[in-house]
Amino acid sequence: MLSGSELWLLRLMAGRGLALSNADTVLILIEDRDELRVAATAGEATARLRITPVEGTALGALYREGRPLALDRPRGEEAAWLYELGLEARSAHVEPLSMEGYGGGLVIALRSDGSFRREDHESLAAFASSVGERLVAERSVEIERLRYGMEARERERTRWAREIHDESIQGIGALRLALASARDAGDPQRLATAVDEALEGLGHEIDGLRHLITELRPAALDDLGLAAALQALARRAQAIEGLDVTTEIELAEQEADGGGDGAGQRRLDAELESTVYRIVQEALTNVSRHAEATRAVVRVTEENGTIRASVTDDGKGMPDASALGPRGDGLEGGFGMGGMRERAELVGGELEFLPAPERGTTVRLTVPLSGRPAPRAAH
Numbered sequence: 001m002l003s004g005s006e007l008w009l010l011r012l013m014a015g016r017g018l019a020l021s022n023a024d025t026v027l028i029l030i031e032d033r034d035e036l037r038v039a040a041t042a043g044e045a046t047a048r049l050r051i052t053p054v055e056g057t058a059l060g061a062l063y064r065e066g067r068p069l070a071l072d073r074p075r076g077e078e079a080a081w082l083y084e085l086g087l088e089a090r091s092a093h094v095e096p097l098s099m100e101g102y103g104g105g106l107v108i109a110l111r112s113d114g115s116f117r118r119e120d121h122e123s124l125a126a127f128a129s130s131v132g133e134r135l136v137a138e139r140s141v142e143i144e145r146l147r148y149g150m151e152a153r154e155r156e157r158t159r160w161a162r163e164i165h166d167e168s169i170q171g172i173g174a175l176r177l178a179l180a181s182a183r184d185a186g187d188p189q190r191l192a193t194a195v196d197e198a199l200e201g202l203g204h205e206i207d208g209l210r211h212l213i214t215e216l217r218p219a220a221l222d223d224l225g226l227a228a229a230l231q232a233l234a235r236r237a238q239a240i241e242g243l244d245v246t247t248e249i250e251l252a253e254q255e256a257d258g259g260g261d262g263a264g265q266r267r268l269d270a271e272l273e274s275t276v277y278r279i280v281q282e283a284l285t286n287v288s289r290h291a292e293a294t295r296a297v298v299r300v301t302e303e304n305g306t307i308r309a310s311v312t313d314d315g316k317g318m319p320d321a322s323a324l325g326p327r328g329d330g331l332e333g334g335f336g337m338g339g340m341r342e343r344a345e346l347v348g349g350e351l352e353f354l355p356a357p358e359r360g361t362t363v364r365l366t367v368p369l370s371g372r373p374a375p376r377a378a379h
Helices: 004-021 058-065 076-085 118-185 188-216 219-223 226-241 270-290 337-346
Strands: 025-032 035-043 051-053 069-072 091-098 104-111 244-250 295-303 306-313 350-355 361-368
Touching (some): 004 035, 025 091, 035 104, 051 058, 058 076, 091 118, 104 118, 118 188, 219 270, 337 350
Parallel strands (some): 244 295
Antiparallel strands (some): 035 051, 069 091
């Protein structure tokens, strides 16, 4: 399965192939689990069929041959693979896509009128080679990104364990010792005082655990949905950090069933909701800790099958390149940019860090709903 960044790269490369080859249409197909998938298209025509089995199809046979093919006025059997894709062409050029260690694919260039020139064929051969090289390089980066993400999650789990041990367990242990000492002393007044202090201390520990649970997954996400959880997050940032946070949230609504009052915000996939929430939360944390900002605006919209979320502040702007960590998108001190980007890519999204229009920084998340995991199961 291709990642969001790999799909973006292939779409970009398809556009370049169109410009290089004098073609009307360029398609890039990738083999995945015995299927050929149209990963990127540029130009006039669109394949009717996006996924074709390798076994038992003309397109699969063409892929397995693994050699370039140039056709002028294809018809009959030689055009069968075109018909499978729902395409027609006056001229066609096919180049095998070789990706060392990662399977393969096809680059298909089509012309609706006229023929490809010799230099076009040469350009397409060089183009296919560059696509394979770029995709292998991108996948190497992706592996490194996933490794970084696993390390980040392990650091996060270690932090939760340390907080629970250092704060909650030690605090409750101290209360236990104080109560045991007062009980053993045999002084009713001392015991009563110890009980009062223990009750107050338990209240603090409960508040601390609630805060920790909210950081792990806020109950508002499950109970009320993404919009309400983000609004609560903004209020908490205002109360704790003193940051002026404005929310602008427009999500699609669901219709009521049977005339009841069930209308309201349509629930998104649980992982997608959690990803949007976590990225907004981390962005607000960065604003309050590092940006020297007074205001932040959280915008979340759903339109044309895409969720767009952004956090814009009025702070000092993007960090200097010299402050960036080894991956180039995070600070050693914990800006969390790499972890945020990794979260986005795990749900097929894209994360950008941009200068705000006047001053400050904008963190912008774009997630296609079609790229998310399976829908939330009904309860």
